[in-house]
Amino acid sequence: MAPVSIKGLKKRFGSLEVVKGIDIDIADGEFVVLVGPSGCGKSTLLRMLAGLENISDGEIRIGSKVVNDLPPKDRDIAMVFQNYALYPHMKVADNMGFSLKLKKMSKADIAPRVDRAADILGLRQLLDRYPRQLSGGQRQRVAMGRAIVRAPQVFLFDEPLSNLDAKLRVAMRAEIKALHQKLKTTTVYVTHDQIEAMTMADKIVVMRDGVVEQIGTPLELYDRPANLFVAGFIGSPSMNQIRGTVRGGAFETTGGVCLPLSGAPKTADGRVAIYGARPEHFMLSDDGLPAEVTVVEPTGSETHVMANLGTTPVVCVFRERIRAMPGDTIRIAPLPEAAHLFDADSGRAIRAA
């Protein structure tokens, strides 16, 4: 186990800069998730950590060692790939022990380490099989086993669950998290799925276009997004973003609807801004604002309602089962203390100092 420190990291492909100066500190044993839309540079960053991509500028430290110029095998890392990257002609046990074999470790030394990893992951019965004889979830587990066997300082995961079906993904998510709690190895995990990020991470790094938009715990990002991008990216369904003007401590939408605010800084008065309200922060209330229902989506545990607040479309999530039909009018009230305010130009959060 080791801390990882990334300073001023840049990656250029020719004149194209895909990672534009990134600083991240990862504590010993921490589970950090890099999340962002495709093309944001998160996978490139991970590959730079692994040593699979050269570093154009900046510094990566694993433990106390600068690893910029070290080949992957000398960085004391292990990586789990999206497509598992198991060697198709090797049995599970040989796949798991391959890195040790390359280190010229004897068979007698390799076997117990493979067995221990297999026990941790429940792979005992599969050790003599070939990858093609395994299901997607089992292959994923073998890929993790291959990482565990090396007992590395850092685990790197590159979208490891993308190829699994929805149910299995949820199960493996929990399994990886449990594994991390057991092994306590520093982990960097790349995904484009914000739910994976929220559920697994100690710390989330939200990236876009090669820069870090925000770093924080899952709930910090959810409750206090630094900007519109993070606000929109984290949470599902997405936060409603409503354009308008701050006026006298409240918010007036461009459609003329007045939304309550609490604790907006005085300096914000008169500014054109974006009002952010999470879908679950709308309450059904008799003295709420009238909204015309357009779509109702019952999920069982909750009800998603799309409605027009004046001319502004909003998405609300209610724990109750409501019987509204498209065309009905419901009365909804946003929770003022849960409302967010963002500058319309920069997209940055406007907060009382």
Next chain:
Amino acid sequence: MKPDATVRIFLLFGIAVTAVLIILPAIQAIVLSFQSVNSFVVAGEWAGLANYRRILGMPEFWRDLWTGTCYAVCTVALQVVLGIGSALILHAPIRGQALFRAIAILPYILPTVVVAISFQWMLDGNVGIVTHWLKALGISNFVWSDSSFAAFATVVGVSVWMWTPFVTICVLASLQTIPDELYAAARVDGAGPFQSFRHVTLPGIRDVLVVVVLLRGIWMFNKFDVIWLMTQGGPLGGTEHLPVLSYHMAFRLYDIGGGAAVATLSLILLTVALVVFFRRFPIET
């Protein structure tokens, strides 16, 4: 029309063509091998195993079997090694990749007769460019067709030059099916370039290689045109192998039964070799 009927019609057509062009002539050849025939007009007489007894007693048969085996083994081995090497080069992301790939397959699409004549000119003892170069290096009066070994090396060289692109194309296609992630995983696991080749590339192209070696083996063992065009088996039988022997006996000496027996023996030997090969290298599914 039912799809079943369509399938049957195509299948029947294929079987008919195969039967007329391959199976019937093969049966005919096998029948001929048991006959004493010395004319293409008059029917032969049943001779039992006489042809076989005669041929197995001929030193030329054993010499030609050995020559043919050496020729097949040398050409296939060189084609495979050079084919893998050139495929690896053409697989690398280099500028002008498409152009190099197009150039690389050129020898394969040339007619054999053109290649054979071109090389004969280049190696000609008076005006050939190779002779010229050899003179410049101080080796004069070297006539390639005078020496058995030189002639053998030449037919091997020309065959390798001509058919390596087949291996290159097959291996190149197969290289493209190996995911990059596997190479990344191997690097993380600590594999160097040689180990990556040994543990990722080779297993990745193995099945294609098995088929390629098999096909090239059959083709090179039966290859007639290059040798016939360049040396006709000479000098002094130095490049003569079973197909040339069979042709020679049947069409030059009008010993048609004997020629057919050579061809039949050749077929049996090749079949045995293929069975052994498949036992040793089964194609994994």
